[in-house]
Amino acid sequence: MSHKRMPKRKAAIAVGGVAALGAAALLLPHANASQDKSEAAGGAAKTLKATQASGLAAQLQKALGDAFAGSYYDGGRQQLVVNVVSGDNNVIQQAKKAGAVVRQVKNSTSDLKAAATTLKTKATIPGTSWAVDPRTDKILVTADSTVTGAKWDRLQSTVQSLGSGMATLKKSAGTFKTFVSGGDAIFAQTQQGGVRCSLGFNVTASDGSPAFLTAGHCGVAAKDWSDSQNGQPVATVDQAKFPGNDFSLVKYNDASTQAPSEVNVGNGQTVQINQAADATVGETVFRMGSTTGLHDGQVTGLDATVNFQSETNPGGVDTVNGLIQTNVCAEPGDSGGSLFTQDGSAVGLTSGGSGDCTSGGETFFQPVTAALQATGATLGNGAGDQSGAGDQSGSADPSASAGDQSGGGDQSGAGDQSGAGDQSGSADPSASAGDQSGSGSDQSGAGAGDDGSSLTSTR
CATH class of the missing domain: 3.30.300 (GMP Synthetase; Chain A, domain 3)
Structure with a gap:
């Protein structure tokens, strides 16, 4: 790519052009139009989006x-x-x-919080996560493939100590990590080499300047970011939080940059982002990634905590709290980008997880509402607001969240992207990231999901 400045009209969600990688996203704005009617009078359950x-x-x-x-x-x-x-x-x-x-149900919110605190105290083991699952009224505890031997025994005994009916323990294929390398991306140079991440959502900073949100481990790794691999910097990190949380606010260097509030879903199509919203367990969400394209799935847990093996501190743990857990797949190159809903609500920033888009897995996201609250930014040109009243993720303070389910986290140092899509894993935290922009194949093949959405993707 040439060393060009980002065209003012092109400061879109997906940095760089998005090639069609085999998936097409269709947005049918009038499908399932208002579902807000009540089924019957007298307090009957309402049909809702x-x-x-x-x-x-x-x-x-x-x-x-x-x-x-x-x-x-x-x-x-x-x-x-x-x-x-x-x-x-x-x-x-x-x-x-x-x-x-x-x-x-049996377990109260305070019961579940107490159980999560016990897990935090006794089982902060690299490769573990926990999140509240309101559908089972339990905490879902997950261990990746690295949790074996004494570590597994310790985790299992801790879960058993919580008492019956309080938590469920399961194994996850693969390893919890940030999704580094690959894809249309934003780029930076560090002493360890090149790194690349995804742009999540364009926002307006509290001082009125144009900016964007991306993963925190990206902002911790490098300060200056470009829209081309060896291009001149077009944006500078203003705030970065990682570990604990996983978000960064990055300001465009040119104050006149137009930063539209939209997600590029490939094939020349975009989804307008109208507001930020809290995730709801059970809802259908869409993730856009330049490595794997458009994929959809459901939110499976809130306030998740994920403990990653630190790549910057051998033997250490990088814990990220307050994240959204989903069954949407992701792969290296998808980190930092956007999680959104059919109706144009910004929900999350891709953080990390396990698995891939062939076998599936868990992916964790930093809640956008918490990132906006912490940075003072607003979506797009400032018109879109952080409507996420009642943010489930809690405040931006990782420890504040219920059950500290902070999921997601990163490997703190997620590997260096050295070069373009290299997942080399050097100590650079930022490396996490590929861009979410691209198109690509959808894992579930559809978006007509639980919330009646009609944004679909095809193989």
């Missing part, structure tokens, strides 16, 4: 207080299911009147 369910969940969390024990979106019925631990009929009727399906 996932983003509407997120708002209702936030309202009920405040209204129900300690009786609230989580919620999730039932995509088949397009309803919000709310867990309550109180048998108080007034509480139940309040939730039903608001339009939710009410389910009485």
Whole structure:
């Protein structure tokens, strides 16, 4: 690529042109248009889109207080299911009147938080993660392929010590890592070599200047970023948080840069990003990556914590908290980019995970709402706001999140991308990243997901 400055009109979500890699994304804006009607009068559960369910969940969390024990979106019925631990009929009727399906459960939010604290204290082992799963009213604890022998025994005994009905333990194929290398990307040079990451969402910084969000381990690794592999820097890191959280705010050097609030989904198509929203367990989400293209899946847990083997501190652990856990696949080159919904809500920034887009796996995302709150930025030109009232991810403070489920994290040093898509794994944290921009094949082949979305991808 030439050493050009980023054209002012081209400061789009996907940095660089996006080649068609075999997937086409179709956005049908009028499909499944309002689903906001109530099935029946008198407090019957309402049919809702996932983003509407997120708002209702936030309202009920405040209204129900300690009786609230989580919620999730039932995509088949397009309803919000709310867990309550109180048998108080007034509480139940309040939730039903608001339009939710009410389910009485055993474990309270405070119970689950206490269990997560125990895991943090006794089982912060590289290659582990935990997140609250409101569908089972338990904490889902996951161990990657590196957790064996004494480490596995320690994790297993810790889970058992929580008591029956409190947590579920499972094995994950592969290794938890950040997804480094490959893809259309933003580039930087360090003493260890070249690194590349994905641009997530364009935003307006608190001082009014154009900027973008990307992964925190990218901003920690390098300060100056270009839109071409050996090009001149076009943006400079303003704030970077990693480990703990995983987000960076990077300001464009040219104050007149136009930074549209959209995601490039390939084949010349874009999805307008209208607001930021909190993730809801059960909702369908889309991830765009230049390595693997457009993929969709469901949110499976919130406030996730992931413990990565540190690449900058041999024997150390890099823990990232407060992330969104999903079953959307990702591969090296997809880190740093955008997780969004059919209706144009920005949800997350790709952080890390395990598996690939052949066998599947878990992928974790930094919540956009927390990143916006922490940096003071707003989406796009400032018109889009951080509507994520009731952010499930909690504040930007990793430890603040419930159950510290912070998922996602990175390998802190995620390998160096040396060169372009090299996943060499040098100590550079930033390396994480490929861009989410590209197109490509979809793993599930469709987007018509739980929330009635019609954004689809094809192989």
